[in-house]
Amino acid sequence: MSEKIKDSIFKIWLTMSTLVLFIIVVYIFGYIFKNGFDSINLEFIFGNPKGMPLGSEGGVFPAIIGSLLLMVIACIFASILAISTAIYTVFYCNVKKIENIVHLIIQCMAGVPSIVLGLFGYTLLVMYLKLGRSLLSGGITLGIMIFPYIQVRVEKILREVDKSIIESSYALGVSKVYTIFKLILPLCKSDIISTITLAGGFAMGAAAPIVLTAAVIFAPVPRSLSSPVMALPFHLYILTGEGISLEKSYGTALILIVILLIINFISMLLGMKRKEHN
Amino acid sequence: MDILKIKDLSVGYGDKKILKDLSINIKKNKITSIIGPSGCGKSTFLTTLNLMIEENGGNFTGEILFEDKNILSYRKDDIRKKIGIVFQKPAPFPFSIYKNLTYAPRYYGIKDKKELDSIVDKTLKMAGLFHETHEDLNMSAMKLSGGQQQRLCIARALTVDPEILLLDEPCSALDIKNTANIEEMLLNFSKDYTIIIVTHNLSQAKRISDYTAFMLDGELVEFGETKEMFNNPKDKRTKEYIEGIYG
Numbered sequence: 001m002s003e004k005i006k007d008s009i010f011k012i013w014l015t016m017s018t019l020v021l022f023i024i025v026v027y028i029f030g031y032i033f034k035n036g037f038d039s040i041n042l043e044f045i046f047g048n049p050k051g052m053p054l055g056s057e058g059g060v061f062p063a064i065i066g067s068l069l070l071m072v073i074a075c076i077f078a079s080i081l082a083i084s085t086a087i088y089t090v091f092y093c094n095v096k097k098i099e100n101i102v103h104l105i106i107q108c109m110a111g112v113p114s115i116v117l118g119l120f121g122y123t124l125l126v127m128y129l130k131l132g133r134s135l136l137s138g139g140i141t142l143g144i145m146i147f148p149y150i151q152v153r154v155e156k157i158l159r160e161v162d163k164s165i166i167e168s169s170y171a172l173g174v175s176k177v178y179t180i181f182k183l184i185l186p187l188c189k190s191d192i193i194s195t196i197t198l199a200g201g202f203a204m205g206a207a208a209p210i211v212l213t214a215a216v217i218f219a220p221v222p223r224s225l226s227s228p229v230m231a232l233p234f235h236l237y238i239l240t241g242e243g244i245s246l247e248k249s250y251g252t253a254l255i256l257i258v259i260l261l262i263i264n265f266i267s268m269l270l271g272m273k274r275k276e277h278n
Numbered sequence: 279m280d281i282l283k284i285k286d287l288s289v290g291y292g293d294k295k296i297l298k299d300l301s302i303n304i305k306k307n308k309i310t311s312i313i314g315p316s317g318c319g320k321s322t323f324l325t326t327l328n329l330m331i332e333e334n335g336g337n338f339t340g341e342i343l344f345e346d347k348n349i350l351s352y353r354k355d356d357i358r359k360k361i362g363i364v365f366q367k368p369a370p371f372p373f374s375i376y377k378n379l380t381y382a383p384r385y386y387g388i389k390d391k392k393e394l395d396s397i398v399d400k401t402l403k404m405a406g407l408f409h410e411t412h413e414d415l416n417m418s419a420m421k422l423s424g425g426q427q428q429r430l431c432i433a434r435a436l437t438v439d440p441e442i443l444l445l446d447e448p449c450s451a452l453d454i455k456n457t458a459n460i461e462e463m464l465l466n467f468s469k470d471y472t473i474i475i476v477t478h479n480l481s482q483a484k485r486i487s488d489y490t491a492f493m494l495d496g497e498l499v500e501f502g503e504t505k506e507m508f509n510n511p512k513d514k515r516t517k518e519y520i521e522g523i524y525g
Contacts, residue, residue, distance in 0.1 A: 162369065164365060164367055164369035165369050165371055165372070167330065167333060167365070167369070168365065168369045168371070168431070168434075169371075169381070170330065170333055170358065171328065171330055171358055171362065171363045171365075171435075172358065172359070172362070172381070172382040172385075172434070172435070172437075172438055173354075173355040173356065173357075173358035173359035173360075173382070173438060174355070174381070174382055174385045175355060175385070178385050182381065182384075182385075183371060183381070186373075187372060
């Protein structure tokens with residue numbers, strides 16, 4: 001009897017936790033939607049910040065484009081490194097010790113606070129390599145931030161490929177490189193892209209790494225990789241922090257969240273496509 | 279003619295020895311069965327012949343001569359092209375049937391669509407899969423039945439035109455009808471290929487093979503013509519196994 005009570009208490013506890021989480025999420029979305037919805041119009045999405053102080057009127061278009069560009073650069077930079085590292089650890093690294101060291105380094109990287117990464121990007125990229133506060137500096141810094149995330153997941157995806165398929169490929173006398181590029185990566189393609197998209201969303205929402213490396217208050221749409229940019233999280237931070245316009249902050253937040261939702265949705269669709277395939 | 283000459287072959291994983299001092303000559307264009315209880319090293323023997331053992335972290339000593347040349351003097355990829363293997367569990371690539379069969383030819387530089395098509399047709403016909411599949415070659419190989427998948431794997435092994443085909447209990451997961459299909463196919467193959475088949479099924483060995491080798495605990499106990507061996511085993515252990523005393 002007491003086991004039965006324990007069981008039901010546990011069940012109630014789990015249900016309540018899920019419910020609380022659900023309520024929090026709905027509340028956040030609802031709250032931002034309610035407060036931000038009034039600011040959303042075509043001018044807000046496609047216009048430049050205007051007014052005195054700047055940002056109290058007008059739109060967030062440069063920040064939207066800036067955020068998207070930062071995300072793309074971060075994703076390209078991080079995924080090239082992360083996929084290569086994952087392929088190395090899964091298919092080429094025969095020494096367990098080296099593999100463990102690689103994993104340790106990646107775990108340490110994942111633990112670095114994002115503002116510290118920002119500082120690192122500032123000293124190395126902005127100052128030492130003279131890239132300036134730019135799209136490129138910020139993109140790379142964000143790339144470093146999401147690298148561990150992508151690497152860990154891609155490594156897991158690669159390890160889950162059926163060993164017998166890989167063996168069958170080697171048994172045909174086919175080289176490792178061909179097996180990786182023509183068999184394994186095509187098989188994992190949608191899972192990997194889904195991972196990168198999710199990581200891109202994560203990069204897009206981060207403000208700390210770009211404060212010192214890329215963002216300049218109310219910068220226009222960047223013309224080149226070396227131009228400074230504005231990004232949605234930083235825009236939000238300035239609007240609220242400087243007390244410019246709370247209403248526009250909510251509008252910015254809403255746009256950011258909607259973009260992130262779209263990104264997550266795409267990522268989810270890609271994941272589902274993979275499952276259908278099998 | 280002996281296409282494979284194996285002398286004093288010992289195979290192991292680390293310190294663990296699986297095969298001990300095995301010597302055997304395999305005749306060209308004949309079917310050789312390898313029989314023996316589970317865990318006697320039959321599969322290990324097979325995977326050693328095309329160096330797949332190295333992918334699993336095993337190592338071997340002794341000599342394997344393929345057409346009188348040590349297999350270690352070939353490039354690993356070349357030896358695997360010449361000595362194809364089909365595993366116990368069917369493992370088609372999760373692509374279309376067509377792509378399964380053009381995967382390896384493309385690697386060996388065949389780009390011409392017509393040539394690829396003819397390889398697909400030829401190997402499907404050889405594997406007896408042509409009539410069931412030729413209407414929809416773009417169908418995912420995963421949608422085939424178990425027996426069809428195994429025949430596809432055999433077809434895939436044939437796409438690189440091997441000289442020897444190794445089969446590791448290819449019928450263990452199949453029903454009687456599919457087994458009969460595969461056996462018939464193997465009998466047809468022996469004109470063009472040398473076949474070494476590991477099997478649990480003694481009557482299968484009896485039905486299809488010209489030669490049979492009996493292994494026990496990593497050793498080759500007896501090797502000879504199939505009829506001779508089943509009717510008149512020389513070793514007491516072979517006799518006991520054939521009569522069903524070992525698992």
